[in-house]
Amino acid sequence: MDNDELYQQVILDHNRHPRNFREISPCSCQAEGYNPLCGDHLNVYVRLSQEGIVEEVAFQGDGCAISKASASMMTAAMQGKTVEEARALCAEFHSLITKELDPGKETHHLGKLTVFSGIWKYPSRVKCAILPWHTLKGALDNKPTVSTE
Amino acid sequence: MLDIQKVRRDFPNLRTRTRDDKPLVYFDNAATTFKPCQVISLTHSHYCHRTANIHRGVHYLSEEATAQYESTREKVRRFLNAASLSEIIFTKGATEAINLVAYSWGRTFLKPGDEIIISGMEHHSNIVPWQMVREATGCVIRVIPLTDKGELCLDEYRRLLGPRTKLVSVVHVSNSLGTVNPVREMAKDAHAVGALFMLDAAQGIAHEPIDVQAWDIDFLAFSGHKLYGPTGVGVLYGKEKLLEAMPPYQGGGDMILSVTFDQVIYNRLPHKFEAGTPNVAGVIGMGAAIDYVRTLGWEDIISWKKSLVEYGTRVLTAVPGLRMIGTADNKTPVFSFLLGEIHPHDIGTLLDREGVAIRTGHHCTQPVMKRYGIPATARASLAFYNTKEELDVLATALRKVIEVFK
Numbered sequence: 201m202d203n204d205e206l207y208q209q210v211i212l213d214h215n216r217h218p219r220n221f222r223e224i225s226p227c228s229c230q231a232e233g234y235n236p237l238c239g240d241h242l243n244v245y246v247r248l249s250q251e252g253i254v255e256e257v258a259f260q261g262d263g264c265a266i267s268k269a270s271a272s273m274m275t276a277a278m279q280g281k282t283v284e285e286a287r288a289l290c291a292e293f294h295s296l297i298t299k300e301l302d303p304g305k306e307t308h309h310l311g312k313l314t315v316f317s318g319i320w321k322y323p324s325r326v327k328c329a330i331l332p333w334h335t336l337k338g339a340l341d342n343k344p345t346v347s348t349e
Numbered sequence: 350m351l352d353i354q355k356v357r358r359d360f361p362n363l364r365t366r367t368r369d370d371k372p373l374v375y376f377d378n379a380a381t382t383f384k385p386c387q388v389i390s391l392t393h394s395h396y397c398h399r400t401a402n403i404h405r406g407v408h409y410l411s412e413e414a415t416a417q418y419e420s421t422r423e424k425v426r427r428f429l430n431a432a433s434l435s436e437i438i439f440t441k442g443a444t445e446a447i448n449l450v451a452y453s454w455g456r457t458f459l460k461p462g463d464e465i466i467i468s469g470m471e472h473h474s475n476i477v478p479w480q481m482v483r484e485a486t487g488c489v490i491r492v493i494p495l496t497d498k499g500e501l502c503l504d505e506y507r508r509l510l511g512p513r514t515k516l517v518s519v520v521h522v523s524n525s526l527g528t529v530n531p532v533r534e535m536a537k538d539a540h541a542v543g544a545l546f547m548l549d550a551a552q553g554i555a556h557e558p559i560d561v562q563a564w565d566i567d568f569l570a571f572s573g574h575k576l577y578g579p580t581g582v583g584v585l586y587g588k589e590k591l592l593e594a595m596p597p598y599q600g601g602g603d604m605i606l607s608v609t610f611d612q613v614i615y616n617r618l619p620h621k622f623e624a625g626t627p628n629v630a631g632v633i634g635m636g637a638a639i640d641y642v643r644t645l646g647w648e649d650i651i652s653w654k655k656s657l658v659e660y661g662t663r664v665l666t667a668v669p670g671l672r673m674i675g676t677a678d679n680k681t682p683v684f685s686f687l688l689g690e691i692h693p694h695d696i697g698t699l700l701d702r703e704g705v706a707i708r709t710g711h712h713c714t715q716p717v718m719k720r721y722g723i724p725a726t727a728r729a730s731l732a733f734y735n736t737k738e739e740l741d742v743l744a745t746a747l748r749k750v751i752e753v754f755k
């Protein structure tokens with residue numbers, strides 16, 4: 201398992217010590233995400249400032265290392281973004297993990313999130329990585345429940 | 350004794366190399382089994398030399414294909430020791446067989462308040478069809494609970510049985526726990542209150558010889574692909590007098606004797622339940638699978654699998670932090686487990702990197718997961734062609750998984 205592209209240190213670290221792993225109460229919006237295939241679920245909470253800036257994103261739930269690390273890194277990446285920027289980052293992440301965006305060649309705002317760039321090689325795991333992002337988008341769009349199916 | 354190396358040569362898929370040229374360890378047999386050359390070559394030769402529709406041609410090929418198709422019915426009859434060929438209905442799998450009974454028998458004979466008993470370890474395919482019948486008829490579903498070891502609470506089963514019970518439908522061998530249920534006894538208990546007894550033998554069919562007459566089974570369902578045969582084909586067995594009284598499940602060609610716009614006369618059994626062109630090659634391939642199992646002999650298969658249960662339990666429970674889900678006294682080599690706090694998905698992906706194919710998730714048995722308060726398990730399910738060395742590979746790979754997450 202040396203050199204494994206999926207379970208890199210960053211991912212293992214976020215799995216072990218997830219950032220912003222808590223509830224925000226009261227929050228500006230929240231959503232529950234569910235992957236019926238594996239039973240994973242999580243809640244994503246968002247606090248926005250009056251100007252519409254993302255002040256805080258947090259999450260809680262059960263999931264594999266991939267979904268937990270993805271959620272953890274997402275909450276960190278969202279801080280300080282406008283809602284529009286947050287939506288744009290969700291879209292970029294989606295393009296990254298479906299191999300539509302090549303982080304080596306194209307400009308992007310993904311930063312450390314590029315550790316997920318190899319995940320398209322594991323089709324069964326793409327949904328694990330995307331679930332927190334779909335859920336965040338659901339929260340911003342006022343859709344209280346989100347499913348990956 | 351089973352000559353395991355010789356047997357393995359019959360299954361070309363066992364020679365697959367996976368990622369990084371690692372030899373495949375295939376431990377996902379509860380999902381589907383590999384097919385021996387005998388099955389592959391008969392299916393192949395059907396498509397090469399015997400392609401024809403059945404029951405309707407006057408030409409040579411059609412007659413040949415029909416004969417092979419119908420001779421498989423006889424093979425299945427003998428395999429289950431059914432009383433008559435009319436009792437063997439080809440379906441596309443266990444799921445369709447259960448749906449056939451639920452739809453045709455259930456909707457015809459169940460009334461509001463009538464009770465069906467299933468168990469807490471059913472596959473979704475033996476839950477959802479009955480929920481659909483409940484919608485349609487107002488019948489009630491009762492569920493036999495599970496013990497901590499993953500066995501059925503038989504006392505509770507007997508308490509559930511009563512004058513309102515019309516059908517008991519339970520799994521023979523659990524795909525997620527490996528438990529082998531005492532179905533002969535359970536059938537007796539069901540009949541004592543006048544209920545019918547249906548067996549989901551999707552896994553059980555590869556576990557031990559089934560005798561539907563001696564066991565007094567009313568309906569039985571299985572799939573060819575879990576018995577080393579092709580996908581997309583399976584069997585419903587039903588006692589003739591029950592099938593006679595049931596209306597057809599689907600309408601179409603082959604299931605009729607005559608059709609006018611005013612009237613239709615249904616064909617006799619078993620054709621009444623086989624509307625449309627069936628999976629001819631699949632049925633024939635399933636026949637070859639049955640021949641294969643009979644030639645190997647049940648005794649050797651059973652004793653080898655028993656030693657795999659013992660060895661697997663030993664080497665896996667020695668892995669630090671491994672918690673086995675399903676430790677019934679009578680079980681098949683199906684090992685459902687958790688590993689510390691590591692999510693089963695991660696275990697599955699990391700084992701895949703080592704060439705070990707397992708399944709992770711709820712295994713289409715969500716109520717079982719709920720019963721044990723877990724979202725999912727990792728499951729290694731073995732067939733008779735698996736070896737103790739392969740179990741060692743799994744145990745070593747699991748220790749590596751622990752290292753990654755340390």
Ligand SMILES: Cc1ncc(COP(=O)(O)O)c(C=O)c1O
Pocket residue numbers: 379380441442443444445472474475520522523524549551552572713
């Ligand atoms: C116990 C059990 N019942 C029913 C089924 C359904 O079989 P199929 O999908 O072949 O129809 C399965 C398959 O996983 C099973 O394990």
